[in-house]
Amino acid sequence: MQQTADQQVHNLIRGAGKAKGETGRAKMDIGNVESKQISEPIKSEAQISHLALDIGGSLIKLVYFSTNSDSSSSSSKDSVAVSSGNEGRTVLQGKLHFAKFETAKINDCIDFIRSKQLRLSDCQKHGAPAGEKCTIKATGGGAYKYADLFKEKLGICLDKEDEMDCLVAGSNFLLKAVHTEAFTYMDGQKEFVQIDHDDLYPYMLVNIGSGVSMIKVDGPGKFERVSGTNVGGGTFWGLGRLLTKCKSFDELLELSHRGNNRVIDMLVGDIYGGMDYTKIGLSSTTIASSFGKAISDNKELEDYKPEDISRSLLRMISNNIGQISYLNALRFGLKRIFFAGFFIRGHAYTMDTIAVAVHFWSKGEAKAMFLKHEGFLGALGSFMSYEKHGFLNLKVHQLVQQSPVDAYHGGDKIHDPPNGELNENRSIDCSICLS
Numbered sequence: 415m416q417q418t419a420d421q422q423v424h425n426l427i428r429g430a431g432k433a434k435g436e437t438g439r440a441k442m443d444i445g446n447v448e449s450k451q452i453s454e455p456i457k458s459e460a461q462i463s464h465l466a467l468d469i470g471g472s473l474i475k476l477v478y479f480s481t482n483s484d485s486s487s488s489s490s491k492d493s494v495a496v497s498s499g500n501e502g503r504t505v506l507q508g509k510l511h512f513a514k515f516e517t518a519k520i521n522d523c524i525d526f527i528r529s530k531q532l533r534l535s536d537c538q539k540h541g542a543p544a545g546e547k548c549t550i551k552a553t554g555g556g557a558y559k560y561a562d563l564f565k566e567k568l569g570i571c572l573d574k575e576d577e578m579d580c581l582v583a584g585s586n587f588l589l590k591a592v593h594t595e596a597f598t599y600m601d602g603q604k605e606f607v608q609i610d611h612d613d614l615y616p617y618m619l620v621n622i623g624s625g626v627s628m629i630k631v632d633g634p635g636k637f638e639r640v641s642g643t644n645v646g647g648g649t650f651w652g653l654g655r656l657l658t659k660c661k662s663f664d665e666l667l668e669l670s671h672r673g674n675n676r677v678i679d680m681l682v683g684d685i686y687g688g689m690d691y692t693k694i695g696l697s698s699t700t701i702a703s704s705f706g707k708a709i710s711d712n713k714e715l716e717d718y719k720p721e722d723i724s725r726s727l728l729r730m731i732s733n734n735i736g737q738i739s740y741l742n743a744l745r746f747g748l749k750r751i752f753f754a755g756f757f758i759r760g761h762a763y764t765m766d767t768i769a770v771a772v773h774f775w776s777k778g779e780a781k782a783m784f785l786k787h788e789g790f791l792g793a794l795g796s797f798m799s800y801e802k803h804g805f806l807n808l809k810v811h812q813l814v815q816q817s818p819v820d821a822y823h824g825g826d827k828i829h830d831p832p833n834g835e836l837n838e839n840r841s842i843d844c845s846i847c848l849s
């Protein structure tokens with residue numbers, strides 16, 4: 415059922431603890447979380463509950479709730495018993511936090527969770543029958559692949575949630591609850607999009623992870639994965655690594671800033687002697703063939719600058735995804751396409767290329783939009799699926815651009831994306847209501 419504007423922040427989430435008869439709180443600490451310093455001393459205390467995971471082909475995403483701990487580590491100070499509409503329930507004020515790790519470095523993620531002291535004993539302390547394992551919600555292929563590893567190393571069972579369900583739940587939640595979530599990006603201009611909650615559906619969700627999923631969303635829990643492509647973020651990073659010898663995704667992305675794709679791409683003008691092909695609407699600067707110049711240049715790979723290769727590759731993949739997305743939106747008459755997934759990284763050139771592709775192929779009819787919490791849809795959806803096990807009501811107060819906790823936030827500390835967006839560092843002020 416669609417929520418009204420006033421109701422939308424009261425998404426009902428049930429905590430796993432309810433099923434076990436506990437209060438839904440587990441005592442955990444926020445530590446120094448530079449992944450290489452996981453075992454460093456804990457810097458600050460906070461009550462953390464309801465950790466959820468999305469374990470993808472490239473990255474592991476974590477979403478967790480912590481109570482405010484600025485003044486005290488006492489849970490009673492942070493939790494507020496609220497009367498109207500919440501009789502008999504405990505309301506915890508706090509933040510939703512986001513962190514990520516490379517899937518190839520899953521042990522860093524496990525160490526991070528361990529540093530939060532999410533212990534089996536906490537689950538049992540709060541009422542889990544002896545012998546019953548501590549469980550956390552998890553989605554993505556890794557929830558299956560790494561289930562035994564989590565059990566073995568942390569004694570934690572992964573309670574698996576469907577990846578597409580979680581992506582859609584996360585997307586619907588963000589679009590309704592965070593009013594500066596969606597934005598357009600064109601010619602270097604970012605513009606926030608006001609979402610009309612009564613006119614959100616249908617829309618196309620394109621999640622660009624390692625691979626790409628295109629999902630037609632018709633309502634809460636109502637969706638169909640209508641297409642996908644294996645040419646996605648994994649392709650950019652994988653091919654880019656081989657072609658440039660870059661050591662990290664961010665280095666590859668960074669390189670693309672300085673590159674000139676025209677050195678490698680064959681343009682319409684290269685074929686038409688510098689002229690436009692006006693009759694079919696192609697300007698001389700349109701890319702006729704990505705990497706096409708490499709066939710005639712008589713150059714070896716080493717003769718090309720890594721930055722030019724990176725830029726051509728990024729352009730090729732972003733353009734292709736934009737085009738396929740639009741063609742699928744066209745199949746279903748969808749005008750709004752939201753792009754998410756960690757491939758985007760709030761990166762100007764990527765967003766611009768996708769937006770131009772959608773604009774070009776739709777002749778301005780369809781609109782590409784991007785999400786601030788782009789890479790965390792699945793993890794958020796996973797977090798929200800706690801509703802299946804108990805009562806927990808999540809209320810978002812506001813989006814905080816840069817949380818104080820960010821100074822020691824989790825995950826692999828990476829360079830700031832070029833446009834200054836720190837997507838994995840955002841936290842959301844909210845409260846959860848336990849009953």
Ligand SMILES: Nc1ncnc2c1ncn2[C@@H]1O[C@H](COP(=O)(O)OP(=O)(O)OP(=O)(O)O)[C@@H](O)[C@H]1O
Pocket residue numbers: 469470471472473474516554555622623624625626646647648649650651663664754755756757758759789828
């Ligand atoms: N620090 C990083 N390390 C590796 N890849 C990164 C990084 N930052 C962004 N990326 C990009 O994000 C992609 C992964 O995005 P995302 O986490 O949304 O997908 P995933 O869940 O890993 O993949 P899938 O859903 O296909 O299993 C990578 O393939 C890469 O293009």
Ligand SMILES: CC(C)(CO)[C@@H](O)C(=O)NCCC(=O)O
Pocket residue numbers: 470471555577623624625626627641642643644
């Ligand atoms: C396989 C998944 C769903 C895993 O997240 C993703 O990587 C994806 O959508 N890949 C594209 C597969 C395809 O439709 O061709």
